Amino acid sequence: MHFFEYKKGELHAEDVPVSTLANEFGTPLYIYSFKTLERHVKAYEKAFSSIPHVICYALKANSNTSIIKLIGSLGGGADVVSGGELYRALKAGIPADKIAYAGVGKTEDEIRLALKSNILMFNVESEQELAEIDRIAGLMKTGAPIALRVNPDVDPQTHPYISTGLKKNKFGIPFEDAIEHYRLAAKLKNIRIVGIHKHIGSQLTKVSPFVDALKRILLLVDELSATGIRISHLDIGGGLGITYNDETPPDPAALAKNILPLLKGRDLTLVLEPGRSIVGNAGILVAKALYLKKAPEKNFIVVDAGMNDLIRPSIYGAYHHIQPVVKNRRKNTIADIVGPICESGDFLAKDREIQIVNRGELLAVMSAGAYGFTMSSQYNSRPRVAEVMVKGSEYALIRKRETYADLMKGETIARFV
Ligand code: LLP
Numbered sequence: 098m099h100f101f102e103y104k105k106g107e108l109h110a111e112d113v114p115v116s117t118l119a120n121e122f123g124t125p126l127y128i129y130s131f132k133t134l135e136r137h138v139k140a141y142e143k144a145f146s147s148i149p150h151v152i153c154y155a156l157k158a159n160s161n162t163s164i165i166k167l168i169g170s171l172g173g174g175a176d177v178v179s180g181g182e183l184y185r186a187l188k189a190g191i192p193a194d195k196i197a198y199a200g201v202g203k204t205e206d207e208i209r210l211a212l213k214s215n216i217l218m219f220n221v222e223s224e225q226e227l228a229e230i231d232r233i234a235g236l237m238k239t240g241a242p243i244a245l246r247v248n249p250d251v252d253p254q255t256h257p258y259i260s261t262g263l264k265k266n267k268f269g270i271p272f273e274d275a276i277e278h279y280r281l282a283a284k285l286k287n288i289r290i291v292g293i294h295k296h297i298g299s300q301l302t303k304v305s306p307f308v309d310a311l312k313r314i315l316l317l318v319d320e321l322s323a324t325g326i327r328i329s330h331l332d333i334g335g336g337l338g339i340t341y342n343d344e345t346p347p348d349p350a351a352l353a354k355n356i357l358p359l360l361k362g363r364d365l366t367l368v369l370e371p372g373r374s375i376v377g378n379a380g381i382l383v384a385k386a387l388y389l390k391k392a393p394e395k396n397f398i399v400v401d402a403g404m405n406d407l408i409r410p411s412i413y414g415a416y417h418h419i420q421p422v423v424k425n426r427r428k429n430t431i432a433d434i435v436g437p438i439c440e441s442g443d444f445l446a447k448d449r450e451i452q453i454v455n456r457g458e459l460l461a462v463m464s465a466g467a468y469g470f471t472m473s474s475q476y477n478s479r480p481r482v483a484e485v486m487v488k489g490s491e492y493a494l495i496r497k498r499e500t501y502a503d504l505m506k507g508e509t510i511a512r513f514v
Contacts, residue, residue, distance in 0.1 A: 099133040099378040101463065106424040108461055112490040115383055115422045119459050122483045122494060124385040125402035127470050129495075131488035133379035134164065137349075138171040141371060144353035148360060150367040151217070153197045155335045156182040158372030158467040159380070163486050163495040165189035168375065174217070176335065176370035180207035187214060197332060197368060199246060199294070201226075201267055208233045208241075217368075218242040218330060220294040222269055227282055234287035243282060244292030244332055247275045247317060251310040253298030253336065256413050269295065275317050279326050290326060292368070293318060296334025299373060302346040304355045307333065311356055318363075331360070332368035339377040341464050342416045349374070373467040380466020382407050382482075383422065384445070386454045387437070396432040398454050403436025404443040405476040407462060407469050411442045419446050422459035427452050434460070438477050470496075478504050 108115045141152045153176040154168045166189045174195025175186035199220035234241040248269030338346035384402035409415035434446040480499030
């Protein structure tokens with residue numbers, strides 16, 4: 098559900114016509130809806146209100162400070178995967194004790210920053226990482242709170258690039274080795290075991306993989322408790338899907354309904370790490386049609402947003418609905434909607450049925466709030482685009498469009514050229 102709707106044939110972001118924002122801030126432009134974000138965070142909070150929980154929003158989906166701040170103001174925490182994300186979360190006011198830190202490649206500097214900040218826990222992904230965190234915590238004369246990320250070997254039934262919980266994936270500690278790793282962790286002087294973590298993939302549209310994976314993790318929790326290792330935090334990761342096209346993913350309430358019974362009578366704080374399901378449908382990318390091109394076998398609509406602005410269609414073949422900002426009565430056509438980047442893989446949609454578009458008209462790429470801006474780049478020396486947040490009839494620029502000068506920021510000319 099979101100608040101991007103047509104009013105009198107004009108697409109609005111809440112109460113503001115999208116074309117007003119495009120005129121004021123230019124295109125391409127990311128637009129986010131405050132109310133949609135709020136609705137999604139509240140849906141999670143409500144669904145899990147019956148047990149102790151922390152909704153650690155996955156910053157990788159969208160790390161704009163205004164978005165993090167809004168989520169934090171509604172009680173959310175953060176799931177971070179780098180020193181940069183940790184920095185952003187803290188700057189946006191997320192309390193350190195609501196920050197979980199995951200990722201297979203944490204560096205010494207990043208581990209130090211997290212220890213200094215007193216985060217909730219490290220989600221540890223390997224034996225060597227565990228030893229490294231112990232070593233650094235020892236040097237800093239502190240204790241490191243950890244959860245082990247366990248790979249439950251459950252098929253999330255999603256795109257292979259975004260599935261993470263199978264044996265063949267690089268993530269987590271194999272299920273069979275988990276107990277042994279916990280025993281090891283319990284022996285390390287500067288490690289404090291607080292939790293267990295799993296995340297099996299993204300854009301999951303069924304509830305069963307969540308349930309299957311949780312059941313397996315709970316077996317471990319019980320086995321650990323029998324050996325005297327108590328787990329206080331159960332982190333079930335993120336991954337709830339959204340509707341891009343015709344998917345009907347479970348909502349947080351449906352997820353809760355299926356997993357809360359499994360947690361009955363257990364003294365656990367539940368941690369969730371949703372990213373996409375909070376911000377995905379809360380954002381759109383607005384692009385302008387530059388040229389219409391007819392090739393022998395195809396019609397092309399060339400727009401001013403490219404794979405550097407939204408890479409999901411190019412690398413996952415992801416579907417994003419694309420609709421005219423101002424509805425018209427023209428007939429439909431079939432076209433590829435492509436960007437200006439010099440690559441054939443630069444497309445937002447292929448063979449898409451869409452109302453005939455004229456030059457200069459605006460198109461809205463829907464469900465672009467997650468993994469849109471955060472995965473954008475300056476490829477082809479294209480400045481990253483502006484981001485705007487709308488709340489009712491109010492709106493604010495939450496990230497300026499980069500300039501050409503920004504493209505060269507930090508570069509110096511080698512003295513030998
Ligand atoms: N927790 C961990 C440990 C993760 O690796 C991820 C996502 C999340 C939470 C958040 O998952 P979500 O709720 O957003 O599904 N770029 C891809 C998605 C990559 C997801 C990576 N990990 C895409 O555009 O579809």
